[in-house]
Amino acid sequence: MRHVQRPQVPQQPPQYDPQYDQGQGYGQGYGQQQPGYDSGYNTGQVYGAPQGGGRGTVPPQYSTHPGQPAPDWRRRLKIGSIVLVVAVVGWSVGTYAWASSRMRNEVDLAKVIERPAEGDCTTYLIVGSDSREGMSAEEKKKLHTGSAEGKRTDSMMILAACGSGNTMISLPRDSWVTIPSFVGSESGKKYGARGGSKLNAAYAMDGPELLVRTVEFNTGLRIDHYAEIGFAGFANIVDALGGVEMNIEKGFKDKKSGADFQAGEQTLNGEQALAFVRTRYAFAESDLARTKNQQKFLSALANQAATPGTILNPFALYPTLGAGLDTLIVDKDMSLYDLGKMFFAMKGISGGDGKSMNIPISGRAPQNSLKWDMPKVKQLVQQIQNDEKVTVEGK
Numbered sequence: 184m185r186h187v188q189r190p191q192v193p194q195q196p197p198q199y200d201p202q203y204d205q206g207q208g209y210g211q212g213y214g215q216q217q218p219g220y221d222s223g224y225n226t227g228q229v230y231g232a233p234q235g236g237g238r239g240t241v242p243p244q245y246s247t248h249p250g251q252p253a254p255d256w257r258r259r260l261k262i263g264s265i266v267l268v269v270a271v272v273g274w275s276v277g278t279y280a281w282a283s284s285r286m287r288n289e290v291d292l293a294k295v296i297e298r299p300a301e302g303d304c305t306t307y308l309i310v311g312s313d314s315r316e317g318m319s320a321e322e323k324k325k326l327h328t329g330s331a332e333g334k335r336t337d338s339m340m341i342l343a344a345c346g347s348g349n350t351m352i353s354l355p356r357d358s359w360v361t362i363p364s365f366v367g368s369e370s371g372k373k374y375g376a377r378g379g380s381k382l383n384a385a386y387a388m389d390g391p392e393l394l395v396r397t398v399e400f401n402t403g404l405r406i407d408h409y410a411e412i413g414f415a416g417f418a419n420i421v422d423a424l425g426g427v428e429m430n431i432e433k434g435f436k437d438k439k440s441g442a443d444f445q446a447g448e449q450t451l452n453g454e455q456a457l458a459f460v461r462t463r464y465a466f467a468e469s470d471l472a473r474t475k476n477q478q479k480f481l482s483a484l485a486n487q488a489a490t491p492g493t494i495l496n497p498f499a500l501y502p503t504l505g506a507g508l509d510t511l512i513v514d515k516d517m518s519l520y521d522l523g524k525m526f527f528a529m530k531g532i533s534g535g536d537g538k539s540m541n542i543p544i545s546g547r548a549p550q551n552s553l554k555w556d557m558p559k560v561k562q563l564v565q566q567i568q569n570d571e572k573v574t575v576e577g578k
Contacts (some may be wrong), residue, residue, distance in 0.1 A: 285508040286522070288515045290391040290409045294368050297396075299405040302568035304345035306404060307525050308395060310386075310411040311338035311460070311477070336386045336394065337461065338477045341404065343567045344528040349537030350573045351482070351529065352563070353474035354398065356383040358555060359548035363400040368392040381552050391512070401555070404564045408521055409514040416510025417460075418453030420484070423506040424493065426450040427484050435465040456480060470553065471578055474541055482533035489523075489530045540577040 313335050339354040362377035362385050369389075377388075385397040395406050412420075421427055427450065434445045442458040442465065451459060460480050466472035487493070493503060513522065532539055543559035563575040 282504050282508060282519050285504070286517075286519060287508070287510075287512045288517060289512050290395075290411075290514040291368070292392070292395060292406070292409065292514050292516065294366060294392045295396045295399070296364075296366055297400075299399055299403050301405050301407075303570035304343045304567050305407050305524070306567070307342040307344070307408045307410060307528075308398060308406045309340045309342055309481075309525075310336055310391070310394070310409070311417065312386075312411055312413050313337045336383045338474065339382065339394075339398075340474075340478070340481075341398070341402075341406070342525060342528055343404075343573075344524065345537075345567065345570045347570050347572045349528045349531050350567065351478055351532050351537070351539040352577070353478055353539075353541045354382060355470040355474055355541065355544075355553050356381065357470050357552045358382040358542070359550075359552040360385075360397060360401045360555075362388070362393070362397050365389065365393050365396050379549065381550065391514075402560060402564050404567060408517045408525070410517070410522070410525065411512040412507070413510050414457060416507055418457050419506035419510070420453075420488075420503060421451065421456040422453040423502040424484075424487055426452050427456060427480070427487055429459070429480065429483055431459075435462065437462040437465040439464060451480075456484075471541055471544070475539075478539040482529055482539065485526045485529035486533045489526045538573060540573075540575075543575060543577045 336356055339356060341350075341352040341354065343350045343352070358381065359379055360382050362380050364374060364376045366373055367389055368391075374389075377384075382394075382397065386394040391409055391411060395409060398404075399406055428448065429451055430448045431444050431446055436443050437458070440458045440461040440463075441454070442462040444455075444459065460473070460477045462476070463469040463473040488503060511522075528537075531537055543556035543563065544553050545556035546554050548554040559575050559577075563573065563577075565571075566573050566575065
């Protein structure tokens, strides 16, 4: 039969391979292959590659990623981690700077005279005032605040952050105390002692500086930091958090504060929270019962605010800080870091790391005020100053 040559492929002519003339390929038996002749078998691309290639091996020129090395995932992970850390640090520094710029460092404790010695614990005087600053007439009506001018202390607490445990001590505003001599915070003039008076009168006379002076004089405990918040700021913080969860053991009503609570677990919004901490006429021991509610609520507030869900979430953190810092008044030496420590100390109390109590009371004093049990007060102060576990009990 006549041999028919296959059509030539318009490519570079195959080169002569001597190995097929030596009986090593399928060309054996057909004689020597001449240049330009293609049997279709001498390339080894289908049934085996020359140089020992395996069956089905893809030549480098047909590879989809010729010459590309495998990805270095360790390097990529390292770079990604560095970028993430830089972003987190940048966000944290920016947030800290923004929040610090909004703090109202207005109280000058350097103006307080004859101060006690520093102790081993960090002490905060936390004050809730009835300030209506920035509130509209509609807001005053909604929050049942009234329209009185100026501001007075609505609640006062000492928070002692100690290594032995944290202690929150409520100071009833009707406490009978001595208002000592002082230097006017605005006038700079020296004023003589006023003698016996209710504790909230000190704030009304000369503001935070005289209140700190009076608390230090009557307790012997040095106050390291001062923090005060008004009605509007308090309600706004609660609303920014989406409410605060509370377990109210016994329901109560009070027309003056707007309180109307049923017993049980519930979430209080800003309006309800303000009513809860201000109610006094619904209780037999009005001032003492109210201070217990204030302690309970502040601990719950701190417990909810000082969580990763709030601190690490900008959509929760920024509204909360914005709502509080605009109306929060602190001393000139208090930083955002100190404020954070204060909140975490309150949170620790709600978690069982410490105790909350009223300052020890021994009975009634003039003007239906409350008389402190001074021997117990001195023992309590000594334990705090020495960073000892507080064993003194109060009502």
